[in-house]
Amino acid sequence: SQQGEEDPQALSIQEGENATMNCSYKTSINNLQWYRQNSGRGLVHLILIRSNEREKHSGRLRVTLDTSKKSSSLLITASRAADTASYFCATPPTGTASKLTFGTGTRLQVTL
Amino acid sequence: KAGVTQTPRYLIKTRGQQVTLSCSPISGHRSVSWYQQTPGQGLQFLFEYFSETQRNKGNFPGRFSGRQFSNSRSEMNVSTLELGDSALYLCASSALQGRNTEAFFGQGTRLTVV
Numbered sequence: 001s002q003q004g005e006e007d008p009q010a011l012s013i014q015e016g017e018n019a020t021m022n023c024s025y026k027t028s029i030n031n032l033q034w035y036r037q038n039s040g041r042g043l044v045h046l047i048l049i050r051s052n053e054r055e056k057h058s059g060r061l062r063v064t065l066d067t068s069k070k071s072s073s074l075l076i077t078a079s080r081a082a083d084t085a086s087y088f089c090a091t092p093p094t095g096t097a098s099k100l101t102f103g104t105g106t107r108l109q110v111t112l
Numbered sequence: 113k114a115g116v117t118q119t120p121r122y123l124i125k126t127r128g129q130q131v132t133l134s135c136s137p138i139s140g141h142r143s144v145s146w147y148q149q150t151p152g153q154g155l156q157f158l159f160e161y162f163s164e165t166q167r168n169k170g171n172f173p174g175r176f177s178g179r180q181f182s183n184s185r186s187e188m189n190v191s192t193l194e195l196g197d198s199a200l201y202l203c204a205s206s207a208l209q210g211r212n213t214e215a216f217f218g219q220g221t222r223l224t225v226v
Contacts, residue, residue, distance in 0.1 A: 031212045040200060042116075043217040050212050088155065098143050098206050099168045100215060102155035 006089060006103040014111055019076040021106040023089030024069075030092060032065055032072050033100070037086045046074075046087075079110045114139065116205050116218035124224045130191040133221045137184050137205030143167075144186040145215065146178060149200040158201075161186055190223075198225045 007022045025032065031050045035043040049056045049065045049072070056063045062075040076083055086107050090100040117136040125131050137144050145168075146158040157170040161180035178188040184205075190197055200222050204215040 033214060035217075040220075040222070042202060042219040043204075043215075045214045045216065048212060048214050090155075098145050098160045098162075098204075098213075098215065099157050099170075100145070100147075100204075101157065102147075104154055 006087075006106045008106060009104065010107045010109070012109040012111065013079055015079060015081055017079055017110075019079050019083070019108055019110070021074050021087055021108070023072045023074070023103045025072075025089070025091050025101075025103070026070065027091075027093050029067075032063075033090045034061075034063060034072075034074050035088045035090060035102075037088065037105075039085075043088065076108075079108075081110050081112055084108060084110045116203055116216050118201075118203050118218035118221050120221060121219065122222045122224075124226060125193050126226055127193055127195060129193050130189060131193060131223060132187055132189045133201055133203075133223070135186045135188075135203030135205075135218060137186070137203075138207075138216055141205035141207050141216070142184055143206045144180055144184065145204045145206075146186070146188050147202040147204065148172075149202060149220075150196075150198070155202075158188065193225045195225050197223065199223060 033048045034046040037043050047058045047063050049063050060077045065072045086105045088105045089103040119134045143162045145160040149155045160168040164180045175191045180186045200220045202220045204217045206213050206215045
């Protein structure tokens with residue numbers, strides 16, 4: 001079963017705009033991770049935020065985590081056509097490291 | 113450093129047959145996990161192996177099994193295939209040096225059951 005929901009399910013923006021996607025989860029976590037998947041291919045790890053962190057940056061990516069609300073957001077600034085992909089949040093439940101539970105994903109379409 | 117390698121990339125099987133998928137993790141990684149991705153159920157955890165032992169198992173029937181070899185390479189097997197087993201099967205490896213560790217995924221094996 002899915003750990004949580006991602007919102008929105010689909011997002012279409014123009015190149016240069018910012019894209020924000022949200023993730024909610026259900027159980028206590030050690031960390032939350034974001035992955036990107038291009039058209040039915042493998043997942044690429046984007047960023048990991050620990051449960052004691054509130055915000056983390058990596059290049060054009062900004063991730064926030066609110067453990068009190070069990071939610072996270074991923075912001076992609078100045079989107080490019082190459083950012084077109086599905087984005088998933090994933091959490092390993094407390095006490096495990098590798099058993100990731102994924103959200104439902106957000107399909108991002110960036111048009112020229 | 114070579115990434116996670118999954119073979120084959122594509123596979124077509126008939127209902128009732130069995131199939132074996134292979135995964136070679138990143139060199140030095142001892143944990144290998146398997147996931148099934150379908151349009152209806154999304155990404156679901158199948159099982160995890162570490163040092164040749166199954167450490168975690170998802171909620172899948174016994175037709176789904178796996179193993180890990182001493183060189184950390186892993187195989188998963190699905191017996192008596194059903195149409196609903198058509199999916200993208202993803203393998204991930206991690207170094208497992210503490211709990212805050214990322215997983216590296218292979219490109220997946222696309223299984224079609226006809």
